[in-house]
Amino acid sequence: MIRLERVSKIYESGGKKVEAVKDVSLHIKKGDIFGIIGFSGAGKSTLLRLVNLLERPTTGNIIVDNYDLNSISSKDLRQLRRKIGMIFQTFNLFNSRTVYGNIAYPLKLEKKSKEEIHQRVTELLQFVGLEDKADKFPEQLSGGQKQRVGIARALATSPDILLCDEATSALDPETTNEILNLLKKVNEEFNITILLITHEMNVIRKICNRVAVMENGRIIEEGEVFNIFSNPQEKTTKNFISSVVNEKLSSSLLEKLRKDHERKLYRIVFSGDTASQPILSTLTAKHNIHFNIIYGSINELQNQLFGNLIVEFIGADSQIEEVLKELTEIVEVREVTNGES
Ligand SMILES: Nc1ncnc2c1ncn2[C@@H]1O[C@H](COP(=O)(O)OP(=O)(O)OP(=O)(O)O)[C@@H](O)[C@H]1O
Secondary structure (H helix, E strand, O other): OEEEEEEEEEEEEOOEEEEEEEEEEEEEOOOOEEEEEEOOOOOHHHHHHHHOOOOOOOEEEEEEOOEEOOOOOHHHHHHHHHOEEEEEOOOOOOOOOOHHHHHHHHHHHOOOOHHHHHHHHHHHHHHOOOHHHOOOOHHHOOHHHHHHHHHHHHHOOOOOEEEEEOOOOOOOHHHHHHHHHHHHHHHHHHOOEEEEEEOOHHHHHHHOOEEEEEEOOEEEEEEEHHHHHHOOOOHHHHHHHHOOOOOOOOHHHHHHHHHHOOOOEEEEEEEHHHHHOOHHHHHHHHOOOEEEEEEEEEEEEOOEEEEEEEEEEEOOHHHHHHHHHHHHHHOEEEEOOOOOO
């Protein structure tokens, strides 16, 4: 659906060059909810503007819906633009138009008849749950309601792709969840591919199936959301994950635990099927030792479980060794040291 091949974007302003996007390759498949996460200045907005045809890459190719943007004709470009909807952090609604007028606007540009416009706007108002707000002006709406209008307007021309630029960053957590649920519904009911940029891992966790982590213009890590969450490789990715999945213990708590428990502590990381199997109890029973759970967390993601436990084993050293050996073959096991909390 969207393919970026070795894309770079260099801005030149005041004689200075800024390489905002560096050698990025990505493949976003039809039906994906693909999230790009990164700190401010990482290059996310530039990447979105490249896909939205507002910027041209300095080098590399961008292919959207089988059109190579480097060689697309202006007629095809106009056609393609209609297939891409966009919503924004600041909603970008027309304050002088009603909710109805905002949603109708792209259809008016397409010179649709009054009846067609009425039918489509009514459908969309119902879809986003704002039937009773048709005649209100944006300033009479809450942030969440404004974003619903933004979504309805973006869907008016039945796009194949929806680009979301920090669409929930201005909203409180509850409203964020409502809007994320609505975006999921857009994806599922209309099979619209969603590409979103965000600096909130919560957004990625809630609705994305794939994620790319961006830093200094580059994609540093990319993959299925479950795999990235359960086995992040890069420090920045780990930091983003720890903002929503609290698996680290504070160093003071760790110190206390180590004082209270003179045996070695082990962190055992479970994911997927292993998170729902009684692996620990089976293995410790087999080798006739006991275990004591010191800390545990379990999370649900994409209908799968992942989590981790900190445990101590009680029993003969040789038997503990055996259990650790067998455990390591099934799950990730590492001794908890002072440096690793
Ligand atoms: N039009 C422009 N001209 C010159 N430099 C730009 C332009 N747009 C962005 N940049 C620079 O490119 C880099 C990436 O910016 P970009 O806005 O893409 O990052 P971002 O991850 O979206 O950050 P934010 O979340 O703060 O918007 C930054 O160093 C920025 O200053």
